[in-house]
Amino acid sequence: MLEILGKTNIDFMGKRYLAFVFSGILVLLGCLSIWSIVRGTANLGIDFAGGTAVQLKFAQQVRIDDARRVLQANGLEQAELQEFAEENKILVRVKAATTIEEKVADRVVAIFNKEFPINRPEVNSSTEIGPTVGRKLQQDALIAISISFAGIILYIAARFQFRFGVAAAIATFHDVLAVMGLFYVMNKEITLLIVTALLTLAGYSLTDTVVVFDRIRENLRTRRRDAIETVINNGINQVLSRTIVTSLTVVLVLIPLTIAGGEVLHDFSLALLWGVIIGTYSSIFVASPLLLLWPGSKGALFRRG
Amino acid sequence: MKKVGGRIALLGAVVLLSLAFFIPSYSGLYGSLPDWLKRVFPNKGITLGLDLQGGIHLVLEVEEDRAVEIAVERNAVAMQDLLVEKKIPAESVKRTGPTQVTIAFQNGDLKAQIQKAMEEFPTFYEIEKVGTANSVVVELRDGEGKRIKDSAINQALETIRNRIDQFGVAEPLIQRQGLKQIVVQLPGVKDPKRAKDLIKNTALLEFKMLDEEHKLTMELPQRIPRGKEAEVLEQFKSKLPEGDEILFEKHLDKDTNQEFRFPYVVKKRVMLTGDVLSDARVSIGQFNDPYVSVTFDSKGAREFERITGENIKKRMAIVLDNSVYSAPVIQDRIAGGRAQITGSFTMQEANDLAIVLRAGALPAPLKILQDLTVGPSLGRDSIEKGIRSTLFAGAIVILFMVVYYRLSGVIADFALALNLICLIGALAGLNATLTLPGIAGIILTIGMGVDSNVLIFERIREELRLGRPVRLAVDGGYDKALLTIIDSHVTTLITGLALFLFGTGPIKGFAVTLCLGIAINLFTALVGTKVVFDVLNQRRKVEELSI
Numbered sequence: 001m002l003e004i005l006g007k008t009n010i011d012f013m014g015k016r017y018l019a020f021v022f023s024g025i026l027v028l029l030g031c032l033s034i035w036s037i038v039r040g041t042a043n044l045g046i047d048f049a050g051g052t053a054v055q056l057k058f059a060q061q062v063r064i065d066d067a068r069r070v071l072q073a074n075g076l077e078q079a080e081l082q083e084f085a086e087e088n089k090i091l092v093r094v095k096a097a098t099t100i101e102e103k104v105a106d107r108v109v110a111i112f113n114k115e116f117p118i119n120r121p122e123v124n125s126s127t128e129i130g131p132t133v134g135r136k137l138q139q140d141a142l143i144a145i146s147i148s149f150a151g152i153i154l155y156i157a158a159r160f161q162f163r164f165g166v167a168a169a170i171a172t173f174h175d176v177l178a179v180m181g182l183f184y185v186m187n188k189e190i191t192l193l194i195v196t197a198l199l200t201l202a203g204y205s206l207t208d209t210v211v212v213f214d215r216i217r218e219n220l221r222t223r224r225r226d227a228i229e230t231v232i233n234n235g236i237n238q239v240l241s242r243t244i245v246t247s248l249t250v251v252l253v254l255i256p257l258t259i260a261g262g263e264v265l266h267d268f269s270l271a272l273l274w275g276v277i278i279g280t281y282s283s284i285f286v287a288s289p290l291l292l293l294w295p296g297s298k299g300a301l302f303r304r305g
Numbered sequence: 306m307k308k309v310g311g312r313i314a315l316l317g318a319v320v321l322l323s324l325a326f327f328i329p330s331y332s333g334l335y336g337s338l339p340d341w342l343k344r345v346f347p348n349k350g351i352t353l354g355l356d357l358q359g360g361i362h363l364v365l366e367v368e369e370d371r372a373v374e375i376a377v378e379r380n381a382v383a384m385q386d387l388l389v390e391k392k393i394p395a396e397s398v399k400r401t402g403p404t405q406v407t408i409a410f411q412n413g414d415l416k417a418q419i420q421k422a423m424e425e426f427p428t429f430y431e432i433e434k435v436g437t438a439n440s441v442v443v444e445l446r447d448g449e450g451k452r453i454k455d456s457a458i459n460q461a462l463e464t465i466r467n468r469i470d471q472f473g474v475a476e477p478l479i480q481r482q483g484l485k486q487i488v489v490q491l492p493g494v495k496d497p498k499r500a501k502d503l504i505k506n507t508a509l510l511e512f513k514m515l516d517e518e519h520k521l522t523m524e525l526p527q528r529i530p531r532g533k534e535a536e537v538l539e540q541f542k543s544k545l546p547e548g549d550e551i552l553f554e555k556h557l558d559k560d561t562n563q564e565f566r567f568p569y570v571v572k573k574r575v576m577l578t579g580d581v582l583s584d585a586r587v588s589i590g591q592f593n594d595p596y597v598s599v600t601f602d603s604k605g606a607r608e609f610e611r612i613t614g615e616n617i618k619k620r621m622a623i624v625l626d627n628s629v630y631s632a633p634v635i636q637d638r639i640a641g642g643r644a645q646i647t648g649s650f651t652m653q654e655a656n657d658l659a660i661v662l663r664a665g666a667l668p669a670p671l672k673i674l675q676d677l678t679v680g681p682s683l684g685r686d687s688i689e690k691g692i693r694s695t696l697f698a699g700a701i702v703i704l705f706m707v708v709y710y711r712l713s714g715v716i717a718d719f720a721l722a723l724n725l726i727c728l729i730g731a732l733a734g735l736n737a738t739l740t741l742p743g744i745a746g747i748i749l750t751i752g753m754g755v756d757s758n759v760l761i762f763e764r765i766r767e768e769l770r771l772g773r774p775v776r777l778a779v780d781g782g783y784d785k786a787l788l789t790i791i792d793s794h795v796t797t798l799i800t801g802l803a804l805f806l807f808g809t810g811p812i813k814g815f816a817v818t819l820c821l822g823i824a825i826n827l828f829t830a831l832v833g834t835k836v837v838f839d840v841l842n843q844r845r846k847v848e849e850l851s852i
Contacts, residue, residue, distance in 0.1 A: 002709050105676075106498070126497075128676035133364060140807055148803035152796050159792055196742055196804070196812050200749055200819070203800040207753070207793035211760065214789045242763040249705060249759070250752040253698040257748065260697070262690035268745060 004248075005241045012236050012284055013229040013292065019285035026278070027174055029181025036184065045191030048138050050131035051095035052104040056112065056121035058088040067092075070115040076108065084263055089124065104128070141195045148199065149173075152206060160213060163294045168209045171287035175205040178282075179274045188267055197268045201275025204250070208243065209283040215239045216288065232288050247280040309843065312836045319828075320723065323730020326350070330733050350733040352476070353492070354740030354814060355679050357688045360492035361500060364675035365461075367485055372457035372669035373450050374403055380426060380445075381406045382574060387425060393418050397547060404445040405432075413438045457668040458485055465489060465504055467664035472503055486674065497678045499657065507626050507670050508661035510579030510599075510646075512612070515620040515632055516549045516570045528556065531564040548573050552622065554629040557649045569629055571622050576612050578666075581605025585662035587655045588645075595655035596647040599662060606642025614638035625658075691744045698748060699725075702755055710762055712851030716837045717758035720829045724754045727825045732818065742815035750822025753797065757830035761786040762852055775850045776842045783835055790830060798823050 036042040046053050064083045067090055071079045082091040094104050105126040112121050149169060157165035176198050183190065216235035223231055254276065257269040330350025355362050378400050385398040388408070393415055401407040406429070408419055419441050420431060429443040436442045462481055469477045469491070478490035494500050516522065521544050529537055534553055541551060550573050553566040583602040590596050601609055613621075613635050622632040623646055630648040650658070703721065706714035728747060732739065765782030773781060801823060804816035 002711070004709075105678075123497075123678070123680055125679040126676070127678070128673065130672075130674040133675045141812070144803050144807035144812070147807060148800040151799040151803060155796060155799060192812060193742060196745075196808075196815050199800055199804055199812075200745075200815075203797040203819075204749075204752075206796045206800070207756070210792045210796055211789050214792060238767070239763070242759050245709065245759045245763070246752075246756040249702050249755045252701045252705060253748055253752055256694045256697045256701070257745075259694075260690060261694045262686060265691060265694070265741060265745065268742070272749075 003241065004244055008237045008240050009233075010237060010240075011233055013233050013289060016285065016289035016292070019289065023174055023178075023282070023286055026178035026181055029184060030177025030179075031181075033180040033184035034177075037190075042184075043187055043189045045189045045194070046093060046095055046127060046129055046134070047192040048134050048141075048190065049095050050129050050134035051093065052108075052126070052128045053091060053093045054105045054108045054126045055089060055091045055124040056109070057124045058090070058116070058119050058121050060119045061088050062090060062116065062119065064090065067112075070111060071108070074107075074111045074115075076104075076111070079108070089263075090121075137192060141192070145195075145199065148202070156210070156213075160217060163291065164213050164217075167287050167290035167294075168206060168213065170290055171209050171282045172202050172205050174286050175275060175278045175282050176202055178278045179271055182274055183271065188270075191267070193268050194271055197271035197275070201272055201279055204272075204276060205279030205282060208246075208279050209287045211242065212236055212239055212283045212288060216291070228292065232291065236284050236288060243280060243283070247276055250276050309836055309839050312832055313840075316723070316833060316836065320726055323726045323734075326730040326734040327726075330729075350736070351729070352736065352738045353688070354738045354743065355490065355492055355677065356741045357691075357739065358493050359679045359685075360490065360494050361497050362675070362677040363489040363501070363504065363673060364482065365465075365487045365489065365504070365671045366674050367458050367461045367487065367667075368669045368672055369454040369457050369485055370403060373445070373453050374400070375669060376453050377404055377406060377445055379575075380429070384408065384423070384426065385574075387422055388419070391418075391422055393422060395419065401442070402444075404450055405435075406443050408441045408443075410439055416441060454485075458487070460668045461671065462487055464665050464667050468503055468660055471660045471664060472500065474500070487671075497680075499653070501673075501676070503657055503661065505671055505673065506661050507667045508579070508658075508664075509626055509666040510582070510662060511575045511624045512577040512609075513575060513622045513624055514572045514616060515622055516546065516572050517620060519546050519549065519570060521545065521549075522570050525551070525568045525570065528565045528567050531566060534566055534568075537568055545570075552624060552627060552629050554632070555648070559649075567629070569622060569632060571624070571629070576621070577605065577608055579662060580666070581608065582662060585659045587652070587659050590647070594647075595650050595652050596645050597650075597655055597659050597662065598643060598645050601642035601644070603642070606640075609642060609644065610638060610640045691741055695744060695748055699751060702751060706755065706758070710758075710852055713762055713765075716834050717755065717762070719837065720758060720833045721751060721754055723833050724750065724822075724825055724829045727829065728818070728822050731821050731825065735817075735821075737817055738814060739818075740814040742812070743818045746815045746818030746822065749819060750826060753794070753823065754826045754830065756793070757786075757790050757826060758834065760789055761830065761834070765850070765852060769850065769852070775848070778850070779838045779842065783831070787831065790827070794823050794827055 033042065037044065064081050067083075068079070068081050071077075071081075071092070076094060078094060080093045080095070082093070083089065084091070092108050094108075105123075105128055109121065109123060149172075152172070153165045153169045155165075156168050179198060179201060180190075183194070188194075212235060215238055216232055219231050219235045219238075223234075226234075251273065254269050254273045257265055258273055261269055327350060381398050381400050384406060385395070388395045388398065394410070394412070395415070396409045396411055398406065398408050408423075410416070410419065416438070423429065423431060423441065423443055426443070428446055428449040430446060432442050432444050458481065462479065465487065466479050469479060469489070474491045474494060476492060478488065480488055482488045489504060491500055521541060524544070525541065526537070538551055545551065549570050552569050552571045554569065556565045556567055557563075558565060581601050581604055582599050583605070584600040585597055586600075587595055588598050616635050617637060618634065620632050620634050623630045623644070625646070630646050646658070699721075703718045706717045706721075708714070710717060725747075728750060732743075737743075761782050764786045765778050768778035768781045769775070798820060801816050801820040804812050805820060808816055
């Protein structure tokens with residue numbers, strides 16, 4: 001029997017204060033990210049902010065500084081550029097403010113055609129989104145997130161107890177915030193695809209938490225005399241090898257996607273990768289200790305478990 | 306002894322069904338099948354999304370307020386015609402608000418006559434308190450405005466559909482979204498700009514008379530450089546007579562390759578519109594220059610004959626979307642219902658013009674709210690990369706499971722394969738559209754499928770450690786893992802459903818694969834692998850389980 005971990009007996013609950021500090025920092029970063037979205041300074045993708053994105057492929061390499069200079073000289077100062085070195089691709093983004101009627105995409109192509117007559121770009125993709133659509137998408141995403149959260153809390157509250165539901169929801173929220181915080185620090189763009197990734201990792205983290213909770217609940221029934229910390233610790237230790245193996249396989253899936261999945265999938269997989277790691281951490285160090293924090297938890301856990 | 310026959314039959318049936326659904330998606334194989342066999346399979350499989358095969362996704366909004374304004378303006382012209390016909394000398398009939406028309410007159414005695422005449426326009430009602438002794442103000446009824454807006458969208462939808470049909474795109478999607486939006490998806494379009502122009506051009510064809518009597522015609526510059534139109538309009542605005550407007554003709558100087566504009570003073574009154582066309586074709590002129598010849602229907606032909614007869618030696622402007630294409634002098638009464646639209650066209654422009662004229666005009670301008678264009682090369686790129694990394698990721702997982710769980714790992718891999726076959730079959734069966742986020746959803750499902758097996762195997766290992774015999778350990782492991790698996794799948798399914806119901810575009814594609822994947826996962830993990838274990842246990846008494 002090949003085992004990554006044998007039978008373990010780690011005192012996870014004893015380390016909960018350390019974990020709370022660490023999580024506190026992650027959540028703080030996440031809150032900063034949310035705050036920047038509310039204030040409108042966040043790095044929102046054009047699918048939320050509205051605007052134009054054109055991806056161009058050049059036959060020969062173009063220095064990004066040259067490209068920026070050319071766009072500025074032709075009145076597109078607000079354009080943001082990003083290059084994909086390996087294939088001479090440049091992504092030009094012009095956010096909101098300018099309206100779609102102006103045909104920014106055509107303008108960008110015309111500028112490059114004029115300035116680089118021997119190295120004309122081929123349009124790989126172009127996206128134009130009016131500001132009203134962006135707001136609509138933002139709303140839709142918010143509704144989808146709220147509803148899935150409400151559904152999850154209800155389901156877990158029904159299957160376990162209310163406190164498990166709340167702890168699982170907080171832990172999940174923690175994970176989403178943490179990944180948003182990391183993206184904020186890395187100044188990555190928040191697009192519709194990233195929101196999809198956030199929701200996916202919410203689902204994943206939840207699964208993980210449910211598995212751990214399931215075991216804790218089972219132990220609560222059979223071992224009524226142990227201290228609650230011991231019961232929770234035992235539960236986590238018993239599912240630890242499953243937790244590690246599962247996370248490891250998902251991480252194994254995500255690494256090639258992040259590295260070689262192409263530019264579209266890169267940020268998406270990166271968000272999921274962070275999410276899996278943080279989700280695994282949070283079901284052990286956030287969700288489970290939260291059960292202890294619940295006022296008068298000891299009595300209640302034993303009575304109803 | 307447990308009965309396994311039924312479950313094996315079920316598994317077999319599911320796999321066969323999945324393969325049958327999938328085969329049409331694999332065109333290489335499907336195309337080589339004999340016809341009678343093709344009929345056995347469904348004729349549609351998985352469609353590739355725009356991000357995978359390139360194409361355009363447009364969200365358009367009909368400017369419905371403009372549609373109402375246009376309708377009110379047309380009615381104002383009809384009102385003026387009626388007053389002329391009844392010999393009531395009104396001073397002016399003008400649209401004075403989004404839905405209002407004001408009829409002004411010098412002689413206060415005319416008021417009653419005009420009010421009487423307005424009764425012939427039942428969709429309008431008079432607002433008495435706004436009118437004065439020398440004016441009558443009428444307004445479009447609310448219900449009529451709503452009807453116009455509604456029909457504007459339906460008509461726009463119909464027109465776009467006609468144009469796309471004639472343009473020739475395989476499997477276009479054109480549908481209404483919400484109250485006033487239209488979604489157009491054109492997969493695999495090679496020339497996105499041309500297709501967009503074709504959709505967006507209002508293509509309102511109008512025949513109007515030039516106002517040659519007014520002295521302004523002499524004062525206007527012969528030609529102006531492109532981009533100076535607004536200046537000219539501003540400069541001559543005050544001199545423009547009532548009921549006239551200045552329109553421009555595009556002109557390309559072939560020697561210098563510079564674009565110019567010719568200004569014209571045109572009477573606002575529309576003599577004839579493109580509604581009365583029955584056909585439009587491209588023809589080649591004597592200098593090898595393409596033009597579009599249009600044919601009127603019988604009513605249009607009669608009208609055209611009358612108008613040309615009444616205006617001999619005058620110039621008539623052929624106006625498309627407010628720019629003049631040509632302004633020939635009418636030499637004679639033109640019978641037979643044919644006219645030519647010339648201009649400096651390329652062959653393709655002439656072709657597209659013929660298409661939009663045949664398909665009819667849009668009732669109002671369209672605003673593009675969202676425009677996603679993916680070039681075919683990026684599509685090919687991302688599908689290759691997506692598939693390659695998916696395969697690679699799959700291989701790693703398969704290998705890992707075998708190394709870690711040995712024979713049981715092989716069983717888990719069998720479940721994974723089953724999972725993928727069923728998922729792809731289900732996607733094909735639903736004619737789902739596979740997008741890049743969809744592929745990501747499939748990968749996530751693989752992860753979850755592995756998780757179910759890991760949960761079960763770890764439980765079986767625990768049971769074995771407690772010294773249980775293999776068969777009891779397997780059954781115990783499945784039983785104890787069952788609840789956990791259901792709980793974890795249902796919570797993810799809740800997320801998936803919320804995404805499916807409220808998400809849009811890429812989120813939806815992701816949600817579809819995720820939800821299907823979760824359902825199939827439950828089936829393969831709980832039925833698929835269990836059957837294998839049961840068969841193993843039945844054949845011989847297993848002393849030791851390779852796990």
